[in-house]
Amino acid sequence: GAVVSQHPSRVICKSGTSVKIECRSLDFQATTMFWYRQFPKQSLMLMATSNEGSKATYEQGVEKDKFLINHASLTLSTLTVTSAHPEDSSFYICSATSRGSQPQHFGDGTRLSIL
Amino acid sequence: GQQLNQSPQSMFIQEGEDVSMNCTSSSIFNTWLWYKQDPGEGPVLLIALYKAGELTSNGRLTAQFGITRKDSFLNISASIPSDVGIYFCAGQLREKAAGNKLTFGGGTRVLVKP
Numbered sequence: 001g002a003v004v005s006q007h008p009s010r011v012i013c014k015s016g017t018s019v020k021i022e023c024r025s026l027d028f029q030a031t032t033m034f035w036y037r038q039f040p041k042q043s044l045m046l047m048a049t050s051n052e053g054s055k056a057t058y059e060q061g062v063e064k065d066k067f068l069i070n071h072a073s074l075t076l077s078t079l080t081v082t083s084a085h086p087e088d089s090s091f092y093i094c095s096a097t098s099r100g101s102q103p104q105h106f107g108d109g110t111r112l113s114i115l
Numbered sequence: 116g117q118q119l120n121q122s123p124q125s126m127f128i129q130e131g132e133d134v135s136m137n138c139t140s141s142s143i144f145n146t147w148l149w150y151k152q153d154p155g156e157g158p159v160l161l162i163a164l165y166k167a168g169e170l171t172s173n174g175r176l177t178a179q180f181g182i183t184r185k186d187s188f189l190n191i192s193a194s195i196p197s198d199v200g201i202y203f204c205a206g207q208l209r210e211k212a213a214g215n216k217l218t219f220g221g222g223t224r225v226l227v228k229p
Contacts, residue, residue: 043221046216104160
């Protein structure tokens with residue numbers, strides 16, 4: 001149980017392109033989803049918390065207009081990196097939880113490479 | 116933001132050895148979680164701890180929630196090659212004000228002895 005699917009697993013695109021990443025909870029309803037960014041050989045850095053039906057809460061230093069998050073249903077959240085540039089290249093990982101008392105379960109991540 | 120102090124940063128294992136890693140924090144948490152991450156994948160939950168003093172096992176893995184609520188350790192007994200990977204501890208407050216966010220340690224990279 002507690003399977004989280006993330007798509008696509010890898011994206012390579014030109015600078016200036018907007019990229020959408022999907023995060024789905026396959027066998028449970030995710031009231032809260034989280035988006036992380038991970039640089040090579042580093043830990044996970046929380047970008048934003050997304051609650052179904054409400055606006056995402058962004059961590060300090062994360063541009064909300066750059067990283068658009070939508071959590072329209074209890075099984076789907078999307079992260080859109082708008083007008084991506086090479087410095088946005090990273091490993092983006094989502095997690096989901098059915099309620100606050102339950103552990104977060106992670107997707108397999110999306111490797112984003114901006115040329 | 117706040118980060119947990121996880122040690123060691125890396126370690127080499129030989130098959131059959133027991134290994135141990137730990138996390139400490141300057142503030143308390145009411146949940147401790149241990150995850151393993153393989154290259155190019157997301158973290159996978161290994162053990163969740165909800166109560167101070169709790170000792171929990173999952174196969175060859177054993178983790179404990181420190182009595183002060185500021186630390187936790189993970190032991191792997193009789194290590195095998197597939198134990199290689201990066202292990203992360205994470206603390207959670209489970210309070211509405213904290214947004215149920217996780218605070219991650221820096222990770223322990225487990226490698227095989229050449």
